[in-house]
Amino acid sequence: MSPESASTYPGVPEEVVGHHFSSLERQTEAMRLGMWLFLATEVLLFAGLFCGYTVYRFEFPLAFEQSSRHLNITLGTLNTVVLITSSFTVAMAIHYTRTNQRKMAAVCLVITILFALLFLGFKAIEYAEHFREHALPGKYYASAEVRIPGAAMFYTLYFLMTGLHGLHVIAGMSVLGFVLWRTLQGRYSSNYYMGVELGGLYWHLVDLVWIFLYPLLYLI
């Protein structure tokens, strides 16, 4: 059966509408709610680390302040700009899909994925710097720069938080890559664009987590 035939909703591939939903609107509502709930679980996953950060920041205020000064603020700021811009391009991809400009949507998704790669590249340069300086977590910490108790803890949290965030960047990239593939296949249109919207929501979360990580790790 070809996707167009017998579809109750014009321009919507039939197999995307579940037999158990009374209407496409209902299904869209369900998918949005499901995504928001999933994002809530992601926020709580990071919340554990933010809680740890708060506790140890109070415990070792001086070590955290000094270690924070030794992070590469230029790269951190650049990465913030990169991610915020990528959130804009992914929003544009949704806009272009909704207005049936498939090519522009694909271009925006490609740019977003390139920004994600750029972010990971900058992050890798930073990580390489930390490894050179032995500014590493826990028992591996041997940096000559800050030698007071708590500096190792700062780097434990730094690596756990940016590491988990980095994994989310990679996950987000994969999701957007999948969405790009589907876009090129012509699966989305103004009638049905849930994939792009949900992928975009996930990418915004990845961005949002960084917006909290950046001031906590680099600025204060």
Added chain:
Amino acid sequence: MRLSEADSHALAGAAAHRNYLEDGTTVMSWLNTRDHKRIGVMFLASVIFFFLIGGIFALALRMKLLQPGPFLYDALSYNRLFTLHGVVMIFLFLIPAIPAAFGNFVVPLMIGARDVAFPRLNLASFYMYWAGALIAIYGMVHGGADTGWTFYTPYSSTTPTDVAPILLGAFVLGFSSILTGLNFIVTTHTLRAPGLSWMRLPLFVWGIYATSIIQILATPVLGITLLIVTVERIGGFGLFDPARGGDPVLFQHMFWFYSHPAVYIMILPGMGVISECVCAFSRKNPFGYKAIALSSIGIAFVGFFTWGHHLFVAGQSTFNAGAFGILSMLVGIFTAVKVFNWVGTMYRGAIAFKTPFAYICGFLYFLVFGGMTGVALATTSLDIHWHDTYFVIAHFHFIMVGASVMAFLAALHYWFPKMFGKVYPEGWGLVAASLIILGFNATFIPQFLLGNFGMPRRYYQYPEQFQALNVASTAGATLLGFGFLIILIYLAIALKYGAKSEANPWGSKGFEWMTDSPPTTHNFDQIPTITQMPHDYRTHEPPGVTRVA
């Protein structure tokens, strides 16, 4: 081959009237199913399997405790056994038991839906359950952990036993639990049949909804905590290691932020089951529908603010301890509201004393007893005496085994005809129920006494004056084991040779009985329109609905 339109309609019609068990009999038709009923049945088989494994661990522990000194096996094996008993029973049995097995099966039926909102995610949740289980089993075979299911640091990050795979297994199981919960919340929001407003939702759905909120909001915190401990074991990162400036009490806070609400993941679905069964077997409308429904949400909410009562002796401030103590007692109020409403429902009802009703009686007694000892334990001064003794063990087994397993067994018997279309032997059901309730009391009442006399939990050896009570407890556990064995045998026989059940053998007005038993693959020929409250026994209409063409 192309079918004419009439042919394909006839085929579709035949498929629609075949029940879900007959709709494909190959192994792949089960493993690759999207049908919530089949996924529910697969979960049911899996949790029963792990319940047996966890039960065997428990019996092995009790056998050692017959003797005060070294007996049967060494102390390290004992430590591994109680860890595995806890991990298996909590992560592989209690948490998925009612929501993933019965919730999956009956929630869509109760709300008049053809499936859960995300059928593929539902299947993924089943496979994640097994992935987590296999990782944990690998850890068990590969030496097993000796930390207790609580994985307290710094011991868990330094012990030579293989903790990492078990932590990782629990992490993956958490994902499975999150996906199940997410699915139920979205299903309840978007797939209710026409006319089914929130204040007409069956009480079991309220219970599952409240459970799902906890699953979604608490489980990720456990996930990150276990992940940090795994990283510590592998990398020596020191986040919870006092030698590196870390704070092991922070682990306890983060662990219990999940694991206390997790207690309500285990009991709230059970309370939902009891709410359904009380109405069905008293043939009466629920007394105080709103109070039962909303107290579930109340427990889910308050449950998030009680974790500190596990840390009364962990160096918490007096103010914190007092605050957490009082907040913990609030759970008692919501629970009492439910208990009074269940008893109110029974009052002047036409009670049918079937097997599920026997379990209701057991449930009420265990819940009240376990709940009151819980309130006592939330009192700081008393807790300092009872902390980490068998009193605590007896208390939470009264809730988790006493109450939750009674509810699980009530659900198993109440919905057995619904799920498989067969009748179980009522006489044997009552025999097993009496044996279990008796055996349970004999197992855990001695443990209350032992705890009060000061016997600590998780000790391999104990002073000789505690032997008599320990022997009594082991005898009770054996009785309990026999009870479960009888159920397993007669249900297996009923499944194969049992008489065919009617569509609604209990004459229940619960909404899940709107369909055939067992239901067809798509549950309903037409989506029903709900015009009544669930369990409305004032009319002679079929369960709560009029069907519209």
